[in-house]
Amino acid sequence: MTAAYEVRGVTCRLGGREIVHGVDLDIHHGEVLALVGPNGAGKSTLLGTLTGDVPVESGEVRLLGRPLAHWSAADLARTRGVLLQANQVSFPFTVREVVEMGRSPWVGRTSAQEDDAAIAEAIDRTDIAHLLDRPFTALSGGEKARASLARVLAQQTDVVLLDEPTAALDLRHQEEVMVVARDLAAAGRAVIVVLHDLSLAAARADRIAMLAGGRMISVGTPSEVLTPERVEEVYGIAVHVLTDTPDGHLIVVPHRGLSDTVSS
Template sequence: MTDAPTPRVRLEASGVSVKPDGAARPVLADVSIAFRAGELHALVGPNGAGKSTLFGVLAGDITPDAGTVTLDGAPLRGIRPRDLARQRAVLLQQNAVSFPFTVEQVVRMGRAPWARTPLEDDDDAAVAAALEVTDIVALAHRGLPSLSGGERARAALARVLAQRTDVLLLDEPTAALDLRHQEDVLRIARGRAREGAAVALVVHDLNAALGYADRVTLLDGGRVVASGAPVEVLTADAVAAVYRQPVDVFPHPGSGVPLVAPRR
């Protein structure tokens, strides 16, 4: 029997450290992590663990003080912004829009990297598909300022999906959403991974990571504590040690998927 081939690494950080001026210690210290095609890779950890800083480094928005980041083997810092936008899409926690654009206009912004290329012909189909999958077709002609926080979050995700890249960086995409739409977003992220995309997901909900991720990296104090299969990383002892909160981890009675519950 032949072993399945190891999925191709798309985005990789090696020995990355970040220490802001005046900081007593690094925000990230010698972090190495790889995101592979066909995998949903969740980044988890307590507040201040370094998740957002690592996300910024991976997106190319923060230059590390040490270490390297590569996209398909090429140094991230050497890729022109327009080319980078054609290779990876980024969803930030905050998506402030000052002007009264409609939802459809915001989603269409995701197509900007493909302007004046043959793929520009796909703009209408890409926008329509993104509106549909995020359940905001009915909001397409609404002004963004008139929407709730959750509706704005789905519009921001639709913009990223319309970009149609196969490396996705999603920073807490479920934070402002109700239960149904949280699950929808997680299913969308997992679906993109099943289609072959490399998906990096920052998430606070450990049960979401256990239920949807193929791989989990647990951060604490700017360092990688563990990385691997969710059930191997998010053990009761590991979670209790990192979050300073005793927990129980047990199988769901129906699905068997592990659940994390704080001891109260």
């Protein structure tokens, strides 16, 4: 696997407060890397440094071996697709029009047939064909998330960054989104996804990077990172990590007998 991103000693501040401190990380083509950690750990901020939307105070981010600061906006848009937490559109575009926006970086570089094929594939992968003629602003949160993901998929970039793509989705669509992420990695793309569900990260990610307090705590395979001791230390809650599961993926569940805090 070749490196899509190389992150070296990255520190950044927002609102005068240090959010990410001294992070080192390599992200490879052909893998799904999950960023996990408690609220306020710096996951979305670190993702923002990868997209180029959050400025770096010190350290460096390289995309395909080139400093991110040296990329033009147009070249970035053709190389990395980004799904943010907030799926907002200011005007009542239809869902079809929103998905078609994913082809904007390729205007003048691809044929209409190529664009149509990319859009059709994205619609099929995200199960939104029945939504295409509806205004995006009239969708539920989960429907907006799937339509926004379709826009990113239609962009057809080598790197895909997803910030909590499953947060508003039901169980079926959570699994479908992560299967899409796995398919992208199998096709040689680099996929970086911010997740809160540790069991979902364990089931679908090749590697997990755990953050806490803006610092990188651990990077490795799910079994290497998600130990009961580390999860309790980082999240402040006792957990069971179940490894003897039917599908072979570990599951993280609270140790409710130890973590109950409600008193009479």
